[in-house]
Amino acid sequence: MLPVVAIVGKPNVGKSTLFNRLTASRAALVSDFPGMTRDRQYGQATLDQLPFIVIDTGGMTASSDELDQLITRQALQAIGEADKVLFVIDGRHGLTTEDQAIVDKIRPLRKPIFLVVNKTEGQDAVMAAADFYRLGLGTPYPIAAAHGKGIPALLEAVFPAEERASIQAAEAARNRDNSIRLALVGRPNVGKSTLTNRILGEERVIVNDSPGTTRDSIFIPLERFGKHYTLIDTAGMRRRKNIEEVTEKFSIVKTLQAIESANVVLFVIDGREAVTDQDLRLLGFVLESGKSLVVAINKWDNMTEEAKEDTRTSVSRKLHFLSAIRLEYISALHGSGVGKLLDYVDEAYESANKKFSTSYLTKLLEQAVEAYTPPLVRGRRVKLRYAHTGGHNPPIIVVHGSGAEYLPDSYKRYLAGYYQKRLELVGTPVQVKMKEA
Numbered sequence: 134m135l136p137v138v139a140i141v142g143k144p145n146v147g148k149s150t151l152f153n154r155l156t157a158s159r160a161a162l163v164s165d166f167p168g169m170t171r172d173r174q175y176g177q178a179t180l181d182q183l184p185f186i187v188i189d190t191g192g193m194t195a196s197s198d199e200l201d202q203l204i205t206r207q208a209l210q211a212i213g214e215a216d217k218v219l220f221v222i223d224g225r226h227g228l229t230t231e232d233q234a235i236v237d238k239i240r241p242l243r244k245p246i247f248l249v250v251n252k253t254e255g256q257d258a259v260m261a262a263a264d265f266y267r268l269g270l271g272t273p274y275p276i277a278a279a280h281g282k283g284i285p286a287l288l289e290a291v292f293p294a295e296e297r298a299s300i301q302a303a304e305a306a307r308n309r310d311n312s313i314r315l316a317l318v319g320r321p322n323v324g325k326s327t328l329t330n331r332i333l334g335e336e337r338v339i340v341n342d343s344p345g346t347t348r349d350s351i352f353i354p355l356e357r358f359g360k361h362y363t364l365i366d367t368a369g370m371r372r373r374k375n376i377e378e379v380t381e382k383f384s385i386v387k388t389l390q391a392i393e394s395a396n397v398v399l400f401v402i403d404g405r406e407a408v409t410d411q412d413l414r415l416l417g418f419v420l421e422s423g424k425s426l427v428v429a430i431n432k433w434d435n436m437t438e439e440a441k442e443d444t445r446t447s448v449s450r451k452l453h454f455l456s457a458i459r460l461e462y463i464s465a466l467h468g469s470g471v472g473k474l475l476d477y478v479d480e481a482y483e484s485a486n487k488k489f490s491t492s493y494l495t496k497l498l499e500q501a502v503e504a505y506t507p508p509l510v511r512g513r514r515v516k517l518r519y520a521h522t523g524g525h526n527p528p529i530i531v532v533h534g535s536g537a538e539y540l541p542d543s544y545k546r547y548l549a550g551y552y553q554k555r556l557e558l559v560g561t562p563v564q565v566k567m568k569e570a
């Protein structure tokens with residue numbers, strides 16, 4: 134599982150600026166469940182090949198204002214889900230009583246806390262940090278988030294080399310069994326655990342009608358027609374007490390961890406509701422991860438024709454961008470469509486791992502170019518010469534040519550689509566990379 138780092142602190146100390154620095158190129162997932170007045174952001178960062186999840190939180194205050202209290206509660210929840218905490222303070226202001234109050238709140242949660250002193254540009258970093266030893270949180274790490282200063286040293290402290298190595302070794306050990314790792318992903322209460330049970334054919338995962346009943350993500354081995362799988366069931370964490378809490382228990386962290394551990398994501402949508410924005414956002418994250426994908430529209434039983442038609446319309450309007458992705462209407466409860474779903478999972482996995490010869494990829498490149506000539510780049514004709522495999526799961530195709538690097542994204546997308554079709558790759562994205570040659 135990817136390690137999780139939460140960024141917390143007073144308002145305006147630079148938490149989001151640090152978050153943006155850490156997650157740089159990757160899009161963040163913003164949670165917008167009802168009841169969350171202030172968005173939490175989730176993103177992915179990498180240190181020396183160790184990917185980890187970063188959570189940005191709203192500024193914590195001691196005020197009794199309802200909104201402020203909600204933000205503070207959410208920050209504390211983020212800490213609950215985190216392995217490490219970055220407590221950010223403003224180095225220009227010295228230690229304030231608010232900072233001290235936050236420390237008193239987060240220390241009892243017993244997570245490793247790293248004291249980050251921000252906005253130290255133009256100051257003597259050591260001097261700027263000295264005042265903060267008094268907090269009793271150990272060494273302060275001076276940074277300037279807006280300028281990217283001090284961040285490598287901070288990360289080295291958060292994840293020392295030996296810890297990185299042991300996390301990676303544990304991950305590698307888990308992947309060694311060569312099973313198809315299948316993550317069931319979707320909003321709360323769409324039927325992920327019911328589907329897991331159905332696939333397993335036994336009641337092994339606790340199912341409950343209230344969202345967020347499953348305690349943790351679970352890895353469950355499965356054999357089907359001689360093939361080995363590991364099912365990864367995600368879901369919320371605790372039982373609901375009231376409606377507001379439900380929204381808090383769905384765990385985006387667990388979802389992101391499951392996506393990252395998987396080869397194939399089985400994305401579950403509640404067929405009794407239209408495709409929601411949250412479905413689309415989660416789907417976007419799956420697509421960006423480069424994992425193979427199969428979509429299940431669940432609860433397709435006992436529905437009126439009219440309700441079915443409404444959902445079909447919503448699906449065709451909102452999911453049309455999922456070309457070359459299999460989509461199946463199923464009932465996890467009754468089992469209809471579930472066998473087919475697993476065939477699609479196999480197909481997606483095979484597609485993602487297919488291997489192709491350089492000569493074949495080059496031949497297809499020539500045909501693609503003949504069908505649609507690359508545009509002029511800086512007034513010159515681009516000459517694409519050959520293509521070869523650059524990796525699989527997801528398949529990467531490296532195209533060499535003079536001026537190739539300067540081709541517009543639209544042409545790369547055209548090539549990716551062309552390869553997708555001609556190589557008959559279903560359920561997996563194809564990445565095309567350009568190399569100057």
Ligand SMILES: Nc1nc2c(ncn2[C@@H]2O[C@H](COP(=O)(O)OP(=O)(O)OP(=O)(O)O)[C@@H](O)[C@H]2O)c(=O)[nH]1
Pocket residue numbers: 142143144145146147148149150151190191192193251252253254276277278279280
């Ligand atoms: N001088 C300086 N300003 C910074 C630095 N990092 C962030 N800031 C500024 O501090 C202000 C607040 O930054 P944010 O990242 O939004 O702070 P935040 O902690 O996320 O704020 P809330 O989410 O509202 O609690 C912005 O104007 C930033 O440009 C820094 O390293 N140096």
Ligand SMILES: [Mg+2]
Pocket residue numbers: 148149150189190191192
């Ligand atoms: Mg912020």
